[in-house]
Protein backbone atom coordinates (compact mmCIF):
# COMPACT_ATOMS: atom_id res chain seq x y z
CA UNK A 535 0.00 0.00 0.00
CA UNK A 536 1.32 3.44 -0.94
CA UNK A 537 0.20 6.36 1.24
CA UNK A 538 1.10 9.78 -0.13
CA UNK A 539 0.76 12.94 1.95
CA UNK A 540 -0.11 15.59 -0.61
CA UNK A 541 1.75 18.89 -0.57
CA UNK A 542 -0.38 21.82 0.53
CA UNK A 543 1.57 24.52 -1.26
CA UNK A 544 1.73 25.09 -5.02
CA UNK A 545 5.07 25.60 -6.78
CA UNK A 546 7.93 25.15 -4.36
CA UNK A 547 8.14 22.15 -2.06
CA UNK A 548 7.10 23.17 1.45
CA UNK A 549 7.58 21.37 4.74
CA UNK A 550 4.43 22.92 6.12
CA UNK A 551 1.14 21.11 6.55
CA UNK A 552 -1.23 23.85 5.38
CA UNK A 553 -3.84 21.55 3.86
CA UNK A 554 -4.46 17.90 4.69
CA UNK A 555 -5.03 15.08 2.25
CA UNK A 556 -3.59 11.65 1.60
CA UNK A 557 -3.86 9.58 -1.58
CA UNK A 558 -3.68 5.81 -1.21
CA UNK A 559 -2.53 3.72 -4.17
CA UNK A 560 -3.35 6.65 -6.47
CA UNK A 561 -7.07 5.90 -6.19
CA UNK A 562 -8.48 6.64 -2.73
CA UNK A 563 -8.24 10.05 -1.05
CA UNK A 564 -8.49 10.64 2.66
CA UNK A 565 -9.55 14.28 3.08
CA UNK A 566 -9.59 16.91 0.40
CA UNK A 567 -7.38 19.76 1.61
CA UNK A 568 -5.33 19.80 -1.58
CA UNK A 569 -6.59 17.02 -3.91
CA UNK A 570 -7.99 19.71 -6.22
CA UNK A 571 -4.41 20.95 -6.79
CA UNK A 572 -3.10 17.67 -8.26
CA UNK A 573 -2.81 17.18 -12.02
CA UNK A 574 -6.13 16.56 -13.73
CA UNK A 575 -5.00 12.99 -14.54
CA UNK A 576 -4.28 12.34 -10.85
CA UNK A 577 -7.66 13.78 -9.88
CA UNK A 578 -9.49 11.67 -12.48
CA UNK A 579 -7.84 8.54 -11.01
CA UNK A 580 -9.62 9.05 -7.66
CA UNK A 581 -12.72 6.87 -7.25
CA UNK A 582 -13.35 7.39 -3.51
CA UNK A 583 -12.88 10.35 -1.18
CA UNK A 584 -13.25 9.89 2.60
CA UNK A 585 -13.71 13.04 4.69
CA UNK A 586 -12.58 13.11 8.34
CA UNK A 587 -14.39 16.33 9.28
CA UNK A 588 -15.41 19.67 7.82
CA UNK A 589 -12.64 21.96 9.05
CA UNK A 590 -11.31 23.91 6.10
CA UNK A 591 -7.78 22.44 6.01
CA UNK A 592 -9.45 19.06 5.29
CA UNK A 593 -12.06 20.13 2.68
CA UNK A 594 -10.56 23.27 1.09
CA UNK A 595 -10.33 21.90 -2.47
CA UNK A 596 -13.25 19.44 -2.34
CA UNK A 597 -15.54 21.69 -4.43
CA UNK A 598 -12.77 22.40 -6.95
CA UNK A 599 -11.95 18.69 -7.23
CA UNK A 600 -15.60 17.69 -7.81
CA UNK A 601 -15.89 20.30 -10.54
CA UNK A 602 -12.58 19.22 -12.13
CA UNK A 603 -13.52 15.54 -12.48
CA UNK A 604 -17.12 16.03 -13.59
CA UNK A 605 -17.97 14.91 -17.12
CA UNK A 606 -21.24 13.75 -18.69
CA UNK A 607 -21.81 9.99 -18.33
CA UNK A 608 -18.72 9.60 -16.12
CA UNK A 609 -19.10 7.35 -13.07
CA UNK A 610 -19.49 9.75 -10.13
CA UNK A 611 -16.92 9.86 -7.33
CA UNK A 612 -18.01 8.22 -4.08
CA UNK A 613 -17.89 10.77 -1.24
CA UNK A 614 -17.71 8.95 2.11
CA UNK A 615 -18.86 11.11 5.03
CA UNK A 616 -20.53 10.83 8.41
CA UNK A 617 -24.14 11.96 8.75
CA UNK A 618 -22.88 15.06 10.58
CA UNK A 619 -20.36 15.95 7.88
CA UNK A 620 -22.94 15.52 5.12
CA UNK A 621 -25.31 17.90 6.90
CA UNK A 622 -22.59 20.55 7.23
CA UNK A 623 -21.49 20.24 3.59
CA UNK A 624 -25.08 20.52 2.36
CA UNK A 625 -25.87 23.50 4.53
CA UNK A 626 -22.64 25.50 4.40
CA UNK A 627 -20.76 24.50 1.23
CA UNK A 628 -23.04 23.15 -1.52
CA UNK A 629 -25.61 25.88 -0.92
CA UNK A 630 -25.36 27.95 -4.14
CA UNK A 631 -23.61 30.72 -2.13
CA UNK A 632 -20.16 29.31 -1.34
CA UNK A 633 -20.37 26.76 -4.18
CA UNK A 634 -23.18 25.59 -6.49
CA UNK A 635 -25.56 23.05 -4.97
CA UNK A 636 -24.04 20.09 -6.81
CA UNK A 637 -26.61 17.73 -5.30
CA UNK A 638 -29.56 19.63 -6.80
CA UNK A 639 -27.80 20.25 -10.13
CA UNK A 640 -26.70 16.62 -10.39
CA UNK A 641 -30.19 15.30 -9.61
CA UNK A 642 -31.04 15.42 -13.32
CA UNK A 643 -28.45 14.00 -15.69
CA UNK A 644 -25.00 12.96 -14.50
CA UNK A 645 -24.32 13.17 -10.76
CA UNK A 646 -21.28 15.11 -9.53
CA UNK A 647 -20.75 12.59 -6.74
CA UNK A 648 -22.54 9.96 -4.65
CA UNK A 649 -22.92 10.29 -0.89
CA UNK A 650 -21.80 7.20 1.02
CA UNK A 651 -22.58 7.26 4.75
CA UNK A 652 -19.78 6.37 7.17
CA UNK A 653 -20.61 4.82 10.53
CA UNK A 654 -17.78 4.56 13.09
CA UNK A 655 -16.55 0.98 13.33
CA UNK A 656 -18.23 -0.17 10.10
CA UNK A 657 -15.70 -1.07 7.39
CA UNK A 658 -16.03 0.11 3.79
CA UNK A 659 -14.50 -2.03 1.03
CA UNK A 660 -13.16 -0.33 -2.08
CA UNK A 661 -11.09 -2.44 -4.45
CA UNK A 662 -8.53 -4.33 -2.37
CA UNK A 663 -8.65 -1.75 0.44
CA UNK A 664 -10.82 -1.85 3.54
CA UNK A 665 -11.34 1.51 5.24
CA UNK A 666 -12.78 1.55 8.75
CA UNK A 667 -13.80 4.93 10.23
CA UNK A 668 -12.84 5.49 13.88
CA UNK A 669 -14.46 8.08 16.14
CA UNK A 670 -11.94 10.70 17.28
CA UNK A 671 -12.30 13.50 19.88
CA UNK A 672 -12.28 16.93 18.25
CA UNK A 673 -14.38 20.11 18.48
CA UNK A 674 -16.79 18.74 15.85
CA UNK A 675 -17.60 15.10 14.97
CA UNK A 676 -14.39 13.76 13.40
CA UNK A 677 -13.26 10.40 12.04
CA UNK A 678 -9.87 8.77 11.82
CA UNK A 679 -9.34 5.87 9.44
CA UNK A 680 -7.87 2.38 9.63
CA UNK A 681 -6.84 1.44 6.08
CA UNK A 682 -6.09 -2.22 5.39
CA UNK A 683 -4.78 -3.93 2.27
CA UNK A 684 -4.37 -7.72 1.97
CA UNK A 685 -0.82 -7.37 3.33
CA UNK A 686 -0.65 -4.25 5.51
CA UNK A 687 -2.56 -1.83 7.72
CA UNK A 688 -2.08 1.83 8.56
CA UNK A 689 -4.08 4.13 10.85
CA UNK A 690 -4.56 7.82 9.99
CA UNK A 691 -5.40 9.74 13.17
CA UNK A 692 -6.01 13.51 12.79
CA UNK A 693 -7.50 15.81 14.15
CA UNK A 694 -7.96 14.71 17.73
CA UNK A 695 -7.47 15.16 21.47
CA UNK A 696 -6.38 12.22 23.64
CA UNK A 697 -8.11 8.90 22.84
CA UNK A 698 -8.80 5.61 24.61
CA UNK A 699 -11.19 3.42 22.60
CA UNK A 700 -9.41 3.89 19.31
CA UNK A 701 -6.14 2.50 20.73
CA UNK A 702 -8.02 -0.49 22.14
CA UNK A 703 -9.40 -1.14 18.66
CA UNK A 704 -6.06 -0.68 16.89
CA UNK A 705 -4.22 -2.97 19.35
CA UNK A 706 -6.25 -5.83 17.88
CA UNK A 707 -5.11 -5.22 14.30
CA UNK A 708 -2.20 -7.67 13.86
CA UNK A 709 -0.88 -6.16 10.63
CA UNK A 710 -0.86 -2.58 11.92
CA UNK A 711 2.57 -1.41 10.82
CA UNK A 712 2.28 2.31 11.12
CA UNK A 713 0.23 5.06 12.73
CA UNK A 714 0.05 8.50 11.13
CA UNK A 715 -0.67 10.81 14.05
CA UNK A 716 -1.23 14.51 14.44
CA UNK A 717 0.86 16.82 16.63
CA UNK A 718 -0.48 20.34 16.18
CA UNK A 719 1.09 22.38 18.98
CA UNK A 720 4.20 22.49 21.22
CA UNK A 721 3.94 22.23 25.02
CA UNK A 722 4.06 26.03 25.41
CA UNK A 723 0.75 26.17 23.55
CA UNK A 724 -0.91 23.56 25.76
CA UNK A 725 -3.85 25.87 26.45
CA UNK A 726 -4.60 26.18 22.74
CA UNK A 727 -4.11 22.45 22.10
CA UNK A 728 -6.65 21.74 24.85
CA UNK A 729 -9.15 24.35 23.63
CA UNK A 730 -8.94 23.29 19.98
CA UNK A 731 -8.70 19.56 20.85
CA UNK A 732 -5.32 18.70 19.34
CA UNK A 733 -2.18 16.89 20.56
CA UNK A 734 1.21 18.15 21.80
CA UNK A 735 4.46 16.10 21.71
CA UNK A 736 3.90 14.80 25.25
CA UNK A 737 0.36 13.77 24.30
CA UNK A 738 1.80 11.88 21.33
CA UNK A 739 4.15 9.93 23.63
CA UNK A 740 1.26 9.20 26.01
CA UNK A 741 -1.08 8.11 23.21
CA UNK A 742 1.49 5.66 21.86
CA UNK A 743 1.87 4.17 25.34
CA UNK A 744 -1.87 3.55 25.34
CA UNK A 745 -1.56 1.66 22.05
CA UNK A 746 0.80 -0.57 23.98
CA UNK A 747 2.65 -2.20 21.12
CA UNK A 748 5.49 -1.06 18.87
CA UNK A 749 4.56 0.58 15.55
CA UNK A 750 6.21 3.06 13.24
CA UNK A 751 4.85 6.57 13.73
CA UNK A 752 4.57 9.37 11.17
CA UNK A 753 3.75 12.83 12.50
CA UNK A 754 1.46 15.21 10.58
CA UNK A 755 -0.60 18.40 11.12
CA UNK A 756 2.19 20.45 12.74
CA UNK A 757 1.06 24.07 12.75
CA UNK A 758 3.53 26.09 10.62
CA UNK A 759 4.33 28.71 13.29
CA UNK A 760 5.41 25.98 15.73
CA UNK A 761 6.77 23.26 13.43
CA UNK A 762 10.43 23.60 14.42
CA UNK A 763 9.60 23.74 18.12
CA UNK A 764 7.34 20.67 17.82
CA UNK A 765 10.10 18.81 15.98
CA UNK A 766 12.64 19.67 18.70
CA UNK A 767 10.30 18.54 21.46
CA UNK A 768 9.48 15.27 19.68
CA UNK A 769 13.20 14.65 19.14
CA UNK A 770 13.92 15.20 22.85
CA UNK A 771 11.22 12.70 23.84
CA UNK A 772 13.14 9.97 21.95
CA UNK A 773 9.99 8.12 20.91
CA UNK A 774 11.09 4.94 19.10
CA UNK A 775 10.39 4.59 15.37
CA UNK A 776 8.96 8.11 15.09
CA UNK A 777 9.51 10.28 12.04
CA UNK A 778 7.95 13.34 10.45
CA UNK A 779 5.71 12.77 7.46
CA UNK A 780 6.74 15.51 5.03
CA UNK A 781 4.20 16.83 2.54
CA UNK A 782 4.94 15.25 -0.85
CA UNK A 783 6.39 12.07 0.68
CA UNK A 784 4.99 8.62 0.09
CA UNK A 785 5.00 5.80 2.64
CA UNK A 786 5.06 2.23 1.45
CA UNK A 787 3.46 -0.06 4.06
Ligand SMILES: [Zn+2]
Nearest residue numbers: 587589672693
Ligand atom coordinates in the same frame (compact mmCIF):
# COMPACT_ATOMS: atom_id res chain seq x y z
ZN1 LIG B 1 -9.94 20.08 12.76
Ligand SMILES: [Zn+2]
Nearest residue numbers: 589591592693
Ligand atom coordinates in the same frame (compact mmCIF):
# COMPACT_ATOMS: atom_id res chain seq x y z
ZN1 LIG C 1 -6.94 20.03 10.71
